[in-house]
Amino acid sequence: MKGRSSLAYFFASPWIATFGIFWLFPLIFSLYLGFTDYRLLRPEFNWIGLDNFTRLLGDAAFLESLINTFIFVFGTIPLTTVIALLLALLIERGFPGRTLFRAGYFMPSVTSLVVVGLIFSHLFSRGGYIFLLARICGFDPPEYGFLLSSRTALYSIMAMDIWMSAGYYMLLFLAGLKAIPIELYEAAASSGAGKIRQFFHITLPLLKPVALFIIVINTIKSFQIFIEIFVMTRGRYGTSTAVYFIYETGLNRFEFGYASAAAYILFIIIALFSLVQFWLFRKGQIT
Amino acid sequence: MVLAAMVFPLFWMFRVSFLPLASDLGWTDLLSGKWDIGAYGDIMSSLGMMRYFFNSVLVGGIVVLGNILFCFMSGYAFSRYKFIGKNFWFYSMIGVLMIPAHVIIIPLYLMMRQTGLYDTYWALILPFLVNPMGIFLVRQYVDSLPRSMEEAARIDGASEFTILFKIIMPLCKPALAVLAIQTFLTNWNSFLYPFILTSSEAVRTLPVALALYQGHQAIDWPHLMAGSSLAVIPVLLVFLFFQKHIISGITAGALKQ
Numbered sequence: 001m002k003g004r005s006s007l008a009y010f011f012a013s014p015w016i017a018t019f020g021i022f023w024l025f026p027l028i029f030s031l032y033l034g035f036t037d038y039r040l041l042r043p044e045f046n047w048i049g050l051d052n053f054t055r056l057l058g059d060a061a062f063l064e065s066l067i068n069t070f071i072f073v074f075g076t077i078p079l080t081t082v083i084a085l086l087l088a089l090l091i092e093r094g095f096p097g098r099t100l101f102r103a104g105y106f107m108p109s110v111t112s113l114v115v116v117g118l119i120f121s122h123l124f125s126r127g128g129y130i131f132l133l134a135r136i137c138g139f140d141p142p143e144y145g146f147l148l149s150s151r152t153a154l155y156s157i158m159a160m161d162i163w164m165s166a167g168y169y170m171l172l173f174l175a176g177l178k179a180i181p182i183e184l185y186e187a188a189a190s191s192g193a194g195k196i197r198q199f200f201h202i203t204l205p206l207l208k209p210v211a212l213f214i215i216v217i218n219t220i221k222s223f224q225i226f227i228e229i230f231v232m233t234r235g236r237y238g239t240s241t242a243v244y245f246i247y248e249t250g251l252n253r254f255e256f257g258y259a260s261a262a263a264y265i266l267f268i269i270i271a272l273f274s275l276v277q278f279w280l281f282r283k284g285q286i287t
Numbered sequence: 288m289v290l291a292a293m294v295f296p297l298f299w300m301f302r303v304s305f306l307p308l309a310s311d312l313g314w315t316d317l318l319s320g321k322w323d324i325g326a327y328g329d330i331m332s333s334l335g336m337m338r339y340f341f342n343s344v345l346v347g348g349i350v351v352l353g354n355i356l357f358c359f360m361s362g363y364a365f366s367r368y369k370f371i372g373k374n375f376w377f378y379s380m381i382g383v384l385m386i387p388a389h390v391i392i393i394p395l396y397l398m399m400r401q402t403g404l405y406d407t408y409w410a411l412i413l414p415f416l417v418n419p420m421g422i423f424l425v426r427q428y429v430d431s432l433p434r435s436m437e438e439a440a441r442i443d444g445a446s447e448f449t450i451l452f453k454i455i456m457p458l459c460k461p462a463l464a465v466l467a468i469q470t471f472l473t474n475w476n477s478f479l480y481p482f483i484l485t486s487s488e489a490v491r492t493l494p495v496a497l498a499l500y501q502g503h504q505a506i507d508w509p510h511l512m513a514g515s516s517l518a519v520i521p522v523l524l525v526f527l528f529f530q531k532h533i534i535s536g537i538t539a540g541a542l543k544q
Contacts, residue, residue, distance in 0.1 A: 007447055008368035012376060014357035014417045019379050022414040026394035027386060033393065103530055104290045107297065110526050110533070112476040114494040115515040119300045122508055129299070167293065168537070175538035224387050227478050231498050243389045250393045251483060260393050267390045274385070 034261035040254030052261035062262060064238075065245035068154060069266075072241060073222045075158050076165075081214060083166045085207075088173035102174075105167035113164075117231030120160045121147060124232075150238035157228050157239060169214050176210030177203070212281045216274055223270045242266045297519070304512035326513035335488060336514050339496040343518075346411045346481075346492060347474045353416035354470045355463050361417060362425025363451060367437075380419035392483050399484055410484040411492070415474065421466045424536070428462035429455065465536040468529050475522060493518045 009016070034052055036045045056062050087105055091098050108116060123130040124146035134141045142149030146156040180203065188198045226243035233239045235248065242262070250259025305322045330336035364370070365377060395414070399405040404413070432455070440450050456463075478494045485491060491499075497514050526533065 005368070005370045008364045008370040008373075011360040011364035011368070011451070012370070015361040015380070015419075015422060016376060018414065018417050019376070019383065022395065023383050023386060023391065024379075026391035026398065029394040029397075030390050101290050103526075104294045106534070107523075107526065108293060110472055110476075110522055111297070112478070112494050112515075112518050112522070114476075114478050114498045115300070115518050116296075118497060118511055118515050119296050121506075122303065122512070123296060123299070125506075127508075163293070163296075171534055171537055220385070220387065224389055226389070227498075230482075246389055246393075247483075251396065256393055256397065263390045263393065267387060270387055271385075 030260045031264060033257050034264050036257045038257040040256070048257075052258050053265070055258070056262055056265060061240065062242075062245055065240045065242050066266075068238065068240060069223060069225065069242040071154060072158055072161075072225055073219060075155075076161050076222055077215060077218050080162050080166050080169060080218060081211065083162065084169035084214070085173050085211075087166060087170040088177055091170070091174060092177050102171075105170055107167065108164045109168035111164075113227045114231055116160065116164055117228050120156075121232050124156050147233055148237060153233055153237040154239045157232055161222075161225070161228065165218070169218065172210055172214055173207065176207050180206045208281065212277065216277050219273050219277065220270055223266065223273070300512045300515055300519070303508050304516045306509045323509075326509040329510060330513050330517065336493070336496065336517060338488070339491050339493045340517060342408075342490055343475060343493040346408060347471055349408075349412050350415050350474045351467050351470045353412070354418060354421050355467055357417035358421030358466055359425050359456060359459065359463060360451070362422045363429055363455060365422060366426045366429035367434075380422060383419050388479055392479065395480075396483055406485045406487050406490060408490055411481050411490070414480070418470070421470065424462055424466055425459060428459055432458055464529075465532045468525060468532050469536050471525060472522060472533070475518075 032045075035047055035049060037048050037051070038045055091102050091105075120130075122128050125131060125148075126145050128145070131141050131145055134146075142152055146152045184202050184206075185198055188202060193201065224243050225241050226247065229235055229239050229241055229244045230247070235241075235244045240248070243266070246259050246263050246266070249255050249262065304326055305324065306326070365373070396405070399410045404410045436454055437450050440454055445454075476494060477492070478498065481492045482495045482498070485495070488496075493514070497511065497518060500511060500514065
């Protein structure tokens with residue numbers, strides 16, 4: 001059996017090597033960097049304790065990027081989740097051509113984020129149909145397009161993100177809906193419960209685990225928003241987010257230590273949010 | 288209505304990519320029925336897009352092959368073997384799924400600089416040859432296979448390698464197909480890592496090229512949308528042909544939790 005254990009290690013070695021070299025080591029290295037002032041111009045590892053972290057708490061650009069990230073996360077997730085659920089319920093009802101609809105809703109989420117960002121850059125600009133529709137509907141869009149104004153840029157990107165990801169979460173809700181035994185509905189109907197009561201007493205409670213999963217992965221993903229920002233505004237017009245700040249300081253200004261400290265702050269925020277969400281849902285399940 | 292809102296932006300991209308190059312994108316142009324393939328001619332010949340396309344295909348192909356082989360080997364080990372520290376390595380995969388990419392990009396950038404792999408194909412390939420979701424997928428699939436065939440082969444004196452590659456691997460084809468499709472899609476659309484780990488045009492991938500193309504000159508929509516179409520068409524083809532595989536892969540991951 002000893003020979004088989006080493007053979008197993010050989011089979012598992014690609015993962016073990018990848019994990020050690022490309023995940024565990026960078027993770028620890030990044031933490032260490034956060035306590036140094038390592039940068040391109042002075043590549044020395046000087047331990048400076050918590051200096052980076054205290055500097056970040058007084059850095060207006062960092063705080064603004066954090067606030068934008070929070071606006072993005074709390075603005076998109078409730079809407080995305082509700083729209084995804086509504087789409088799933090719509091498709092679940094079963095009507096002719098539903099597979100076509102399912103494919104159509106899902107398509108944006110397999111498309112490259114860069115391409116989606118480029119298309120919407122055009123749609124939000126003065127020649128794009130979203131801009132023209134807004135004008136026809138009597139709104140007063142910013143003169144040079146939605147992305148070139150700090151009044152609307154961030155919200156426009158949020159709207160695009162909802163458009164893009166709702167179809168993906170719809171699929172997960174659909175899988176959750178399929179897992180609900182149909183007998184439950186039959187039993188409820190025979191005891192006189194209407195469609196609305198069935199929805200609130202059977203569908204919603206049983207979808208809770210899927211909903212938790214969706215909210216948790218969407219939170220982790222949304223806190224890291226970067227590509228849309230880079231492609232559409234380059235962080236201008238009040239759209240800089242936390243990861244954009246990390247990119248800007250770490251890989252444009254090459255302040256590796258300072259950027260790593262910011263990365264860890266965001267990491268801790270994400271981890272805390274995931275934990276709180278798990279805890280809230282578990283509490284809700286017991287009562 | 289909803290379907291139109293979801294799909295229309297992609298049609299719009301194709302429409303704009305076929306506009307004459309000098310048009311100002313007013314409604315008159317868009318509704319005029321003027322179709323022109325000038326933008327495609329340019330990206331095929333002079334704008335270097337074919338190079339970026341080739342880079343994306345090359346990196347994607349190697350990463351997909353690597354994932355098929357390595358996720359299969361690792362997934363099999365996690366399904367069938369007992370070994371020291373198995374639980375630790377198993378939880379390492381779940382842990383990695385929780386680590387946000389932004390925490391490791393700066394160290395990764397420095398490591399690639401230090402080792403001289405920065406701005407080479409290797410930087411885009413080596414870290415991505417195996418991934419936890421793929422290992423889970425294979426492990427789950429192998430779990431569902433009966434052990435009788437392996438045991439019979441073992442009694443006949445077949446080596447563990449023969450069993451792995453001649454007996455189990457062909458049986459795992461459905462799982463490996465899902466794995467290959469998902470890996471292709473992720474890799475083809477990948478932006479953050481190639482953007483940070485390369486700088487020269489020789490190894491630039493298509494998404495990075497598109498994101499940067501917009502940056503250094505006045506926005507030139509027909510060319511940009513033609514390049515975008517080039518990036519989207521393979522994905523749409525894969526999506527149309529393998530829709531069932533893609534959806535089953537995603538929902539399997541969700542229900543397992």
